[in-house]
Amino acid sequence: MSTLVEPVIRTVKLCKTYRSGFRMKRVQALSDLELDVGKGETFGFVGPNGAGKTTFIKILIGLTSPTSGEVRVLGKSPRDAQVKTKIGFLPESPYFYEYLTPSEFLHLSARLSGIPGQDVEVRVRYLLKLVRMEDAAHAQMRGFSRGMLQRIGIAQALVNDPELVILDEPMGGLDPVGRKELRDIIIGLRERGKTVFFSTHILSDVEMICDRVGIVIRGRLVNTGRLSEILTEEVESVEITVKGLTGKFRKVLEKVTQQSIRSGDSLFLTVRNEEEVERVMAIVREARAKISALVPRRKTLEDYFMARIREAERK
Ligand SMILES: Nc1ncnc2c1ncn2[C@@H]1O[C@H](COP(=O)(O)OP(=O)(O)O)[C@@H](O)[C@H]1O
Ligand SMILES: [Mg+2]
Numbered sequence: 393m394s395t396l397v398e399p400v401i402r403t404v405k406l407c408k409t410y411r412s413g414f415r416m417k418r419v420q421a422l423s424d425l426e427l428d429v430g431k432g433e434t435f436g437f438v439g440p441n442g443a444g445k446t447t448f449i450k451i452l453i454g455l456t457s458p459t460s461g462e463v464r465v466l467g468k469s470p471r472d473a474q475v476k477t478k479i480g481f482l483p484e485s486p487y488f489y490e491y492l493t494p495s496e497f498l499h500l501s502a503r504l505s506g507i508p509g510q511d512v513e514v515r516v517r518y519l520l521k522l523v524r525m526e527d528a529a530h531a532q533m534r535g536f537s538r539g540m541l542q543r544i545g546i547a548q549a550l551v552n553d554p555e556l557v558i559l560d561e562p563m564g565g566l567d568p569v570g571r572k573e574l575r576d577i578i579i580g581l582r583e584r585g586k587t588v589f590f591s592t593h594i595l596s597d598v599e600m601i602c603d604r605v606g607i608v609i610r611g612r613l614v615n616t617g618r619l620s621e622i623l624t625e626e627v628e629s630v631e632i633t634v635k636g637l638t639g640k641f642r643k644v645l646e647k648v649t650q651q652s653i654r655s656g657d658s659l660f661l662t663v664r665n666e667e668e669v670e671r672v673m674a675i676v677r678e679a680r681a682k683i684s685a686l687v688p689r690r691k692t693l694e695d696y697f698m699a700r701i702r703e704a705e706r707k
Contacts, residue, residue, distance in 0.1 A: 398467045400556055400587045401429040401452060406461035408447050408611075421447040422611045424461070429589055429604075434582045436598030437591040439608035440701060445591035446484055448608070449560050452589070453481050466556060477506070480554035484561050486545035490534040494525050494544050497533070498551065505552040519547040522580075524573065539570035546577060557581055559590035563597050575601050595693045607697065609704045623691050630669055632661045633685040634676055641679035648672055658684070 408422040421444045429435045439445050450456045451463055454470035468475045488497055498516045507515055520526050523543040533541065542562065549557060562578075563571050578601055581588050592598060598605045599619060606616040615622055634645065635658050642659055646652045648671050651662040663669055669686075676683055 397431065398464070399428040399430050400433075400466055401427065401435075401589060402462075402464045403427050403448075403451075404462040406448075406451065406463060407459045408444070408451065408456070409459045420611055422451075422458070425608075425611070425613050427606055427613060427616065429587060431587055432582065432585050433603045434578060434588045434601055435590070436602035436605040437589065437608060438593065438595065438598055438605055438697070439591075440593055442610075443608045444611040445593075445608060446560055447611075449481075449558055449589075449591060452558055453479060477552060478555045480549035480552065480557045482542075482545045482549040482557075482559040482562055484564065486541060486548075488533050488541060488544060491532055493530050493532055494520060494547070495529040497544065498547055501548045501551045507552065515551065519550060522550070522577065523547045538565040539567060542566060542570065542574070546574070550581075554586070556587045556589065559588070561592055562590055563592055563594050571597065595697060599693055605693075607700060609700055612704075614700050614704070619693065623693060623696060627688045628691045628695065629689050630663050631685070631687045631689060632663060632669070632672055632683060634659045634661065634672070634681055635684045636681040637676075637679055641675060641681065645672060645675055648675065 403425055406422055406425040407420070410419040410421055411417065412419060425444075425448065437445055437448065447456070451458050452465055452470055454465075454476065463470060466475050466478055470476075492500075495516060498519055499512055502512045502515050503509075520529050523546050525540065525543055525547065528536070528540065533544065536544075542565070546559075546562070549559065559578075562574055566574060575597070578588055578590070582601075582603075602619065604616060604618055605622065607614050607622075637645065637657070637659055642654070645659060645661065648668060649661045649663050653660040661672060663672060673683070
């Protein structure tokens, strides 16, 4: 297969083994990881703690080298100096010198990243506005909440107007409002054609904003694709609420399904297939009771994710 445009991120058979501790025990953090991320994509790298997400990101930004395999970022080695200027990075737990103000810190970051002196002020103002930190721009970061620090971290990652933005667990420690704001920032980046690669163990984050996701478990990429491809449209179960049942019919219905909950004069049933739905309907008709709700439940990313983790544990 020939590709005219090389992807922004490409890894081929990427492996990383750490040796740690007194006995230099081997930890295989990444195994044969192959991934392409195209220009303009928002890609969510999802996996439980210890799956290898941070290791992969450290390789992408050239902080560590793979044990074997290949990695190319923007068509070159991540160690290439020119490539580094086109990447923005937010580490997992950013730390800032707490006596600086956001404005001072971003001025410093802008200068260090080589932005011409006359443009620094405009750039810093733009970033403070983007992450909604204008009001706190001149307060010392001492005592800032996790959410505020995270926003400063994002601003810093965007200081050089990078083509590729890499965020390691950007939603970590944020409250729902903070997460919503961060999602909006990521959506804004996508609208401006940026490629965004972020890791998370929070599934709802990727469901809302990603073009594609990759699921990594124990250093292996177990699946990649659009969420709509990963999660088939198939119905997992149907939730039926029945009203106006007498005791006798309620007992009959409770035997049809494995899951039933009583609440007042309602019976809440979960059935697994069409056949069971038909049986419930027939009994309800006979009982002259009423179905007040019938809700098909599709597979969620959470169901999928948990199933893959269980599979990996069995191996
Ligand atoms: N510097 C290191 N030395 C030894 N082992 C490490 C090092 N960094 C990570 N690991 C191990 O590699 C695995 C993957 O870790 P990491 O990439 O941090 O996962 P994640 O970010 O998905 O939580 C874990 O088992 C972790 O303990
Ligand atoms: Mg991590």
